[in-house]
Amino acid sequence: MSWRFTRRMLTVFAVGIILICANFVLMNTIQKLDLEQLHLKYRDFIGHGSGRLPSGYYEKTDSKFSEDNSKEGVNDIIRKPWSYNETAAKEERKEMEQYFNPYKVITMTSDDVAHGQLARFYKAKSMDFNIVPAGLHRLLPTKQLFKNERFRTCSVVGNSGILLNSSCGSKIDSSNFVIRCNFASILGYEKDVGVRTNMITFNPSILDKRFKRLATKQDQARFQSKLKAYGNYVLWVPVFTKEYVTRTIRTLLDYLDIYSHTFQNVQLAFPGNVLPEISEFWYSKGVDEERISTGLLMYNIASALCEEIHLFGFYPFSDFDGRPLAYHYDDPPNKTHQHYDWGYRRYHRLPDEFVYLKKLHKKGALKLHIGKC
Numbered sequence: 001m002s003w004r005f006t007r008r009m010l011t012v013f014a015v016g017i018i019l020i021c022a023n024f025v026l027m028n029t030i031q032k033l034d035l036e037q038l039h040l041k042y043r044d045f046i047g048h049g050s051g052r053l054p055s056g057y058y059e060k061t062d063s064k065f066s067e068d069n070s071k072e073g074v075n076d077i078i079r080k081p082w083s084y085n086e087t088a089a090k091e092e093r094k095e096m097e098q099y100f101n102p103y104k105v106i107t108m109t110s111d112d113v114a115h116g117q118l119a120r121f122y123k124a125k126s127m128d129f130n131i132v133p134a135g136l137h138r139l140l141p142t143k144q145l146f147k148n149e150r151f152r153t154c155s156v157v158g159n160s161g162i163l164l165n166s167s168c169g170s171k172i173d174s175s176n177f178v179i180r181c182n183f184a185s186i187l188g189y190e191k192d193v194g195v196r197t198n199m200i201t202f203n204p205s206i207l208d209k210r211f212k213r214l215a216t217k218q219d220q221a222r223f224q225s226k227l228k229a230y231g232n233y234v235l236w237v238p239v240f241t242k243e244y245v246t247r248t249i250r251t252l253l254d255y256l257d258i259y260s261h262t263f264q265n266v267q268l269a270f271p272g273n274v275l276p277e278i279s280e281f282w283y284s285k286g287v288d289e290e291r292i293s294t295g296l297l298m299y300n301i302a303s304a305l306c307e308e309i310h311l312f313g314f315y316p317f318s319d320f321d322g323r324p325l326a327y328h329y330d331d332p333p334n335k336t337h338q339h340y341d342w343g344y345r346r347y348h349r350l351p352d353e354f355v356y357l358k359k360l361h362k363k364g365a366l367k368l369h370i371g372k373c
């Protein structure tokens with residue numbers, strides 16, 4: 001081997017080593033930058049940075065309103081005629097848009113994530129991050145959903161027991177766009193809740209509780225038939241909320257990714273880390289809770305997409321017209337009403353939310369449907 005050849009080989013080898021090192025340094029810097037940015041955002045959010053949120057944001061206080069106060073005026077809502085006030089609805093939408101981009105609340109797009117990118121959990125107590133899996137990139141829409149669409153009327157269907165025997169089904173279905181919450185039942189409740197679904201939410205915990213995290217073939221079959229039952233729709237999965245749901249989300253994504261050919265009817269939607277901004281908006285409205293309810297988040301989405309918004313199944317009280325109500329319309333009849341004692345008080349303050357929804361109803365910005373339709 002000539003000295004010339006050896007020298008050439010050594011040069012090639014040295015250049016290779018330099019390139020590998022440069023790549024390593026670059027990747028580390030990018031990752032570090034990413035972490036630093038997220039860290040700063042995190043510090044801001046918990047109030048140690050610039051402190052965008054008012055102090056005391058996280059202190060748990062008692063609900064401002066008693067149930068009776070919150071319920072006040074319900075009879076007027078039922079009896080008095082209602083008409084849509086376009087100006088009031090537009091004002092609400094405009095105010096909301098000052099806090100967050102509602103289309104980001106609907107979903108991230110595949111451009112927003114890259115495999116291996118880091119995502120921070122909103123409610124993580126420590127600096128917990130999640131690595132975005134490749135499947136997520138494949139499952140997300142390439143463009144923002146509904147960007148140039150506006151629906152004249154929308155039904156947002158909450159899960160309150162008030163819907164049982166309401167006969168609201170046909171009214172719900174008559175809207176141009178129907179949003180439902182948390183994989184709520186339709187089968188057997190059609191007369192009261194309708195059958196159409198354009199978007200439905202799915203808290204990851206549902207996969208654990210109702211489908212045993214798809215552990216057996218039977219659980220998978222039950223999940224598959226439920227996924228198909230809603231027709232063509234957007235499956236809205238709130239993520240990055242708590243670190244303990246990581247594994248569940250991963251199971252869901254892997255399942256949808258593997259069987260994507262079977263679920264052409266389902267478009268996955270993943271809102272990114274938008275909850276802090278949404279909470280901030282609601283805080284400015286006097287709604288101060290550990291976590292905004294799913295129904296209220298759906299109202300936020302509806303106000304971006306829809307002109308006239310109709311809310312059904314938003315009634316967080318244990319009785320109506322002298323009769324007791326189940327917490328959820330699809331609760332089994334023997335289920336105790338434990339939720340009314342502790343459920344929403346722990347995470348949500350639904351009566352406080354209801355007070356604000358009543359105001360919007362009065363202004364004509366939305367219509368609350370309570371009782372029989």
Ligand code: CDP
Binds near residue numbers: 158160294315
């Ligand atoms: O996920 P989350 O606990 O918020 O929702 P859910 O219990 O599945 O119910 C869906 C939505 O319906 C809630 O977020 C509330 O907005 C509404 N709801 C209500 O107003 N009154 C009830 N008794 C139950 C639910």
